[in-house]
Amino acid sequence: MSQRLINPVYKQFPVRQIWLFCTILMLLAPEHARAQSEGKKLFEKNCSVCHKLGGGKLVGPELVGITQIRDREWLVKFIHDSKALIESGDPLAVQVFEENNKIPMQAFPNLSDSEVNAIIDYIDAWEPEAEKTFTVDVNQKTGFTHTEILRGERMFYGLIPFENGGKTACNSCHNTVISDTLNWSPSAADLAQSFMDPNGMNIYASMAEPGSEVMTKAHAEYKLTEQEVYNIAAYLSEFGHKGMEKQRSFPERRILFIVFAVLMTLALIDLIFTRIVKYRFIHTGILLIGIAVHLNIAVVEAQNLSRTKDYAPDQPIKFSHKIHAGDNQTDCRYCHSIADYSKSAGIPSNDVCMKCHNVVLSGRNSGKFEINKIYRADKSGKPVEWIRVYTLPDHAFFSHSQHVNAGQIECETCHGPVAEMDILKQYTDLSMGWCVNCHRDTKVNFQGNHFYKSYKELNDMLQSGRIDSVTVEQVGGIDCSKCHY
Structure with missing residues (x-):
């Protein structure tokens, strides 16, 4: 049934x-x-x-x-x-x-x-994202307790493990001291500046849902609690107030100078007064080597005075010329647009950056972090404070337009292989000898420029075949008054 x-x-x-x-x-x-x-x-x-x-x-x-x-x-x-x-x-x-x-x-x-x-x-x-609620005060930027800062520091350095895993310490990617080595990950000071800026990132939302592919991969093993992020934010706030200390290099030349100064002094004292060492050739050797070392240091330092070859400052945004000028083939004069008609090459304004970065929202090396600095600067109405790399002394005159436009000199001639540089550095020493040698070797477009018709003697020599070209030196390029007046 x-x-x-x-x-x-x-x-x-x-x-x-x-x-x-x-x-x-x-x-x-x-x-x-x-x-x-x-x-x-x-x-x-x-x-x-x-x-x-x-x-x-x-x-x-x-x-x-x-x-x-x-x-x-x-x-x-x-x-x-x-x-x-x-x-x-x-x-x-x-x-x-x-x-x-x-x-x-x-x-x-x-x-x-x-x-x-x-x-x-x-x-x-598509649906609008529901506003996420947090159990901690996400608006707190300052006023953290000493205990919160200390706990955040220990978490940042990996001394206290995270609740939900993540073995690598934060400082293995995010520098806490100023370093000469390029690190695409933002430093602790960068994070602090972004976190404390009113228009900056919400560190809690960024850690919960990374906004770029780069950050998603880098933070794949981390699932931080809100309290852990709060403590790390407390530690980062210290960098917002104090900044980062510079990593000091070992002063080997200074130590060498001092060591030989001490040895020479002891050798002289022993040679004249104490006479403990019986063999005078030892005193003579120490004195001769010491004098040679001191002279070498003095000459090298004198030659390098006011010269800054290889100077490569940390810029406020980690801008890679290798990516922009090299990989993307961006013309130098797209950003440095006044080089054709001005003494200076010009520093690009925020608007120039935004022409591309309205579309390009994320970078291959640093995700959205560095690009977001442009948006914050644009929103604040303040320019990005780029640090100048090439600086000539006030008594020397140089015009970009004269070299780039009239002289048709390529940017790489003075600035080196910029398309291969992630961090832009000063390629040449900008010494007077370097400039003079360039003027002696560089040929002028003599016949293609009507300005040079007034040089009758050089024109006659070209037409008669006595010379086959004219250099900058021959048209007064190394006269003192051309650059110093």
């Missing part, structure tokens, strides 16, 4: 179909997540400069809910090439174009239909 009742009920539920449906759902869920992730990456790379999600109109219109008012097939065509669609007379494309001040939208022929659909799917599924 019971079996008869069960069978009809059992047959009403297609168990196999339900099982199959659940299996398909489980298989599709990871694929859907991957598609969403891909759509987000594509949107941030290609669309975020002109469009916001949930923030109203930027350059282009708000896109949240766009599929409810526009057909998907039309959207794919418009995204691929809006200009072609407008020129074809499509009434909706023309309407959108006119509604947005006739600003042309960039074409994306490089994106496949599936990639465009991934972007549209991401926009469709």
